[in-house]
Amino acid sequence: MSYPPPSPHPYQPPQAPQPDQPTQERTERWSAVATVVSAVVAVLTFLVGFIGLPAAGVSSPTGGTATVTATVRETVTATETATAGGSSGTTEASPSVLDSVVRWAGPILVGSGSGFDLDTLPPEESTFTGPQDFQANVSDDGTQANFPYGQMAVVPRDQDPSYEDCVLLAKTQPQYPLISPGNSVCLITGEKRVAVVTVTAVHREAENVSMRVSIWEKPIE
Known part of the structure; x- marks a missing residue:
């Protein structure tokens, strides 16, 4: 038996193709x-x-x-x-700050011969047996308000008094004045508070007086 002659190149398995560069x-x-x-x-x-x-x-x-x-x-x-x-x-509030604190302010109507208690909140008309800080009457000619009772003094016309001004006036110049509409008085209440009372109108036929009141909170010493 004869065999084919050996191949000049050895057998190599197939390889995957290489990617290009x-x-x-x-x-x-x-x-x-x-x-x-x-x-x-x-x-x-x-x-x-x-x-x-x-x-x-x-x-x-x-x-x-x-x-x-x-x-x-x-x-x-x-x-x-x-x-x-x-x-x-x-x-430590300064005295000037305390002096400027207003307790109550507003209008009131006072009947002729009647009194008012300004220490109540709000102020109210009082009887003759109750506490009264002032009284007011209509003058005989019906043009002014007469203050026959109270510790008060007239405020100079066109002035807006401070707390200290009112205390000084009421203590040093007390009087029972006749006040025309537009004028004011400073007064001290029964509990030692200070108030400014301004007459705004006098009603002769109704026999009463319209007023505007401002009361400071701090009592005097």
């Missing part, structure tokens, strides 16, 4: 770009979580917490300061 270079380039992008994203993520810098439109929770904490501390400090200042101002 341009395709391989593009693949390697995109792989490198993807690696760089991943590294940049990792760095940005680290910065956002560590120092609270906003990135890609996302606010950092750490940065938000720091801002809220600072605001709360500042608000508490301001509140404590205001409270302490308010307490100090209330206990």
Whole structure:
């Protein structure tokens, strides 16, 4: 039996076709770009979580917490300061501030021969047996108001007296005056409060007098 002569080339298994050189270079380039992008994203993520810098439109929770904490501390400090200042101002209020506090102000109508108690809130007409701070009558000619009772003094015309002015007038120039509409008197009440009483109209036929009263809260010493 005869055999065929041996082949001059040894047997080699078939191999997959290799990509051409341009395709391989593009693949390697995109792989490198993807690696760089991943590294940049990792760095940005680290910065956002560590120092609270906003990135890609996302606010950092750490940065938000720091801002809220600072605001709360500042608000508490301001509140404590205001409270302490308010307490100090209330206990150490100057006399001029207290002298300007008005207890009551408004119009009253006094019947001829009647009295008024200005220490009640609001002031009210009183009987002869009750407390009276002043009385008023319509004058005989019906043009003035007569004050026959009370510790009072006439206010100079066109003057707007202060608390101190009224105290000084009522103490140093007491009188029982006849007052025309538009004029005022300063008087001291039974509980040592100070008031300004201005006659606004005298009603002869009705036998009463319209007045405007302003009473300070602070009693005199």
